[in-house]
Amino acid sequence: MMLGRLLGPRVWLLVAALLAAAILVPMANLWLPADSPLHVPSYMVPLFGKYLCYALLALALDLVWGFVGILSLGHGAFFALGGYAMGMYLMRQIGSRGVYGNPVLPDFMVFLNWDRLPWFWHGFDQFWFAALMVVLVPGLLAFVFGYFAFRSRVTGVYLSIITQAMTYALLLAFFRNDMGFGGNNGLTDFKELLGFSIASQGTRAGLFAATCIALALGVLLVGGVTRSKLGKLMIAVRDAESRTRFLGWRAEHVKLFAFTVSAVMAGIAGALYVPQVGIINPGEFAPVNSIEVVVWAAVGGRGTILGPVLGALLVNAGKSYFTVAAPEFWLFVLGGLFVVVTLFLPRGIVGTIDHGWNALRDRRRSLSAEDGTGAPPQLPPQSPAADRTSMPDGALPSPAE
Amino acid sequence: MTMESAQTIAGPVPASAASDVSLARAVVSPHPYATQRAAELAAKAATVSPRRDTLLYLNGVTKSFDGFKAINNLSLVVAKGEMRAIIGPNGAGKTTMMDIITGKTRPDTGEVYYRGDVDLTAHDEASIAAMGIGRKFQKPTVFESQTVEDNLRLSLAGSRSIFAALFHRKDESERDAIGRILATTRLTEKRRTLAADLSHGQKQWLEIGMLLAQDPELLLVDEPVAGMTDAETAETARLLREIAQTRSVVVVEHDMHFVRELGVKVTCLHEGSVLSEGSLDAVSADPRVIEVYLGR
Ligand SMILES: Nc1ncnc2c1ncn2[C@@H]1O[C@H](COP(=O)(O)OP(=O)(O)OP(=O)(O)O)[C@@H](O)[C@H]1O
Numbered sequence A: 001m002m003l004g005r006l007l008g009p010r011v012w013l014l015v016a017a018l019l020a021a022a023i024l025v026p027m028a029n030l031w032l033p034a035d036s037p038l039h040v041p042s043y044m045v046p047l048f049g050k051y052l053c054y055a056l057l058a059l060a061l062d063l064v065w066g067f068v069g070i071l072s073l074g075h076g077a078f079f080a081l082g083g084y085a086m087g088m089y090l091m092r093q094i095g096s097r098g099v100y101g102n103p104v105l106p107d108f109m110v111f112l113n114w115d116r117l118p119w120f121w122h123g124f125d126q127f128w129f130a131a132l133m134v135v136l137v138p139g140l141l142a143f144v145f146g147y148f149a150f151r152s153r154v155t156g157v158y159l160s161i162i163t164q165a166m167t168y169a170l171l172l173a174f175f176r177n178d179m180g181f182g183g184n185n186g187l188t189d190f191k192e193l194l195g196f197s198i199a200s201q202g203t204r205a206g207l208f209a210a211t212c213i214a215l216a217l218g219v220l221l222v223g224g225v226t227r228s229k230l231g232k233l234m235i236a237v238r239d240a241e242s243r244t245r246f247l248g249w250r251a252e253h254v255k256l257f258a259f260t261v262s263a264v265m266a267g268i269a270g271a272l273y274v275p276q277v278g279i280i281n282p283g284e285f286a287p288v289n290s291i292e293v294v295v296w297a298a299v300g301g302r303g304t305i306l307g308p309v310l311g312a313l314l315v316n317a318g319k320s321y322f323t324v325a326a327p328e329f330w331l332f333v334l335g336g337l338f339v340v341v342t343l344f345l346p347r348g349i350v351g352t353i354d355h356g357w358n359a360l361r362d363r364r365r366s367l368s369a370e371d372g373t374g375a376p377p378q379l380p381p382q383s384p385a386a387d388r389t390s391m392p393d394g395a396l397p398s399p400a401e
Numbered sequence B: 001m002t003m004e005s006a007q008t009i010a011g012p013v014p015a016s017a018a019s020d021v022s023l024a025r026a027v028v029s030p031h032p033y034a035t036q037r038a039a040e041l042a043a044k045a046a047t048v049s050p051r052r053d054t055l056l057y058l059n060g061v062t063k064s065f066d067g068f069k070a071i072n073n074l075s076l077v078v079a080k081g082e083m084r085a086i087i088g089p090n091g092a093g094k095t096t097m098m099d100i101i102t103g104k105t106r107p108d109t110g111e112v113y114y115r116g117d118v119d120l121t122a123h124d125e126a127s128i129a130a131m132g133i134g135r136k137f138q139k140p141t142v143f144e145s146q147t148v149e150d151n152l153r154l155s156l157a158g159s160r161s162i163f164a165a166l167f168h169r170k171d172e173s174e175r176d177a178i179g180r181i182l183a184t185t186r187l188t189e190k191r192r193t194l195a196a197d198l199s200h201g202q203k204q205w206l207e208i209g210m211l212l213a214q215d216p217e218l219l220l221v222d223e224p225v226a227g228m229t230d231a232e233t234a235e236t237a238r239l240l241r242e243i244a245q246t247r248s249v250v251v252v253e254h255d256m257h258f259v260r261e262l263g264v265k266v267t268c269l270h271e272g273s274v275l276s277e278g279s280l281d282a283v284s285a286d287p288r289v290i291e292v293y294l295g296r
């Protein structure tokens, strides 16, 4: 992939900021005295870590929605599946320290009077196996789902609806006790991750750093893919799918690629999320969760790389504030936010700033070209429109798109 | 030149021809297998020969939408290297015909063959495009949020694999190929302009340029001069004539001045089938054409 010169300064800045946070936040938490103004309190580390997982999820959604135009309302499902895979590993690590002290069976299985581990729980005592499943399960589900959906040319609202149906079906399935995933209560009471106590400050700082790095890698991946010729093709599929077909491209392959990669990213985000919040339950499959992800990406700016990251951080910081200050209003605020963004900031925060900036630059350029005094319009080395591929004028996001 | 060659190609052979041959052979050869084989060969020869040397061969094509026959027993032959103009009133089925050729729409009945032996009804848009049929839409369709250069880059002939696109690197030969197409379509100055910022006429040219980049053998061009100024129209006629020197072109157009400038054989469609065919003068003198189309 063409990492390096083609990624653009903004992507590198974001990556640098994330890597700096990966180092500085744990240091400020672990080593600075509690009365230092720069000290990061312990409760904040997993909280920010959680936001960063959401940012990775929003970035994953943006790869399919912002760049290929597939409005998935089921990305929460891939996130939750990655989370469950990690949760199963963490359950197996509890061993005989559970309430019932069974060395092999997690507590809920003992409670249900099961005498042995279901087949799909085997292997999860190994971290490498769980890590593989974090990637494979969401990836495979997305591949199979996408294969049929895109081949049958299901698009637009219909696709959004079946992705909602997918996550809802999984919600119902995971609620059932006999599915073997802890039913209603999900998986919790984790003790250890890779031998480190899950509640210790050091582990939490480590998880935070790992999340920063994962997000940085996600940013590099999305940056690399979207700047490649394939990325241009993705935007082409978003803007004029039939044109790409009549040029000989298989639009369904483009979509399938993006959808699968995106689901894998969402799964990794979920896997990092679970040890930081300490629980995974079927509620993560709730359709409204997937819709929230769309709001994050829309607020930040769909079709940009910075946008969904920023949107996820801002909206979730707002959510944390509101759920303390006025919990009963949060859903109204969220809904209102989406309406306001759709009506007044259809490009999202980053998209709007970009658009304004480009308009200003174009005006300056044409002004200086007119009176001939200004410097001649300089052509940047790469395409001047590189940052402007975010949204075509006619294709603004709408909830039903 | 090419016009004559198109006319000399026989139309669809009546079904009886095949059985006549097999009957004649049956008398000479008593062995039943030999008879059968001879009949098969004859049948094959009879069906293949009218298609041989054609680039595009439509025979008895019908397509109805909810009972309405948009294409009705349409037969049309385009020879290799030929340029053909298609005229006809609104709703005559011109665009639908292109939909059928390019795999967007499947005909209810009838044969659609490319290069004499490729059954186009068995392929989808992407593979038909890969076989060398390019299409310009009636409504200009380019990738608005990308530069003219990137529009052409996505169109250039070459691998259509996703992973090849992911690891694709720009190179000199690609840049040169894009440069040549930009020059042909008079868009050299606009190389780094967003397609959305082009004028309507320039978008039409860009789309034609994208077809050229595809390096097709047959171009289907739907109303290329709609909404163009007279100067742009003349320029487009020149461009298409230039393209037609090396490729086959089918142009649908309402603008009769433009069709006259092309100076090629004309087919007039009406209610989904061919109403009249021949030189522009002959077709425009045809009383049926005057009644349904020209004399509006
Ligand atoms: N997908 C479709 N569903 C239903 N009807 C259709 C469809 N496509 C075309 N038609 C109908 O078929 C007829 C032929 O349409 P077509 O677009 O081929 O005409 P045309 O010759 O290209 O006309 P124009 O000059 O206006 O472009 C029209 O009556 C149109 O309404």
Ligand SMILES: [Mg+2]
Binding pocket: B094, B095, B096, B138, B222
């Ligand atoms: Mg038409």
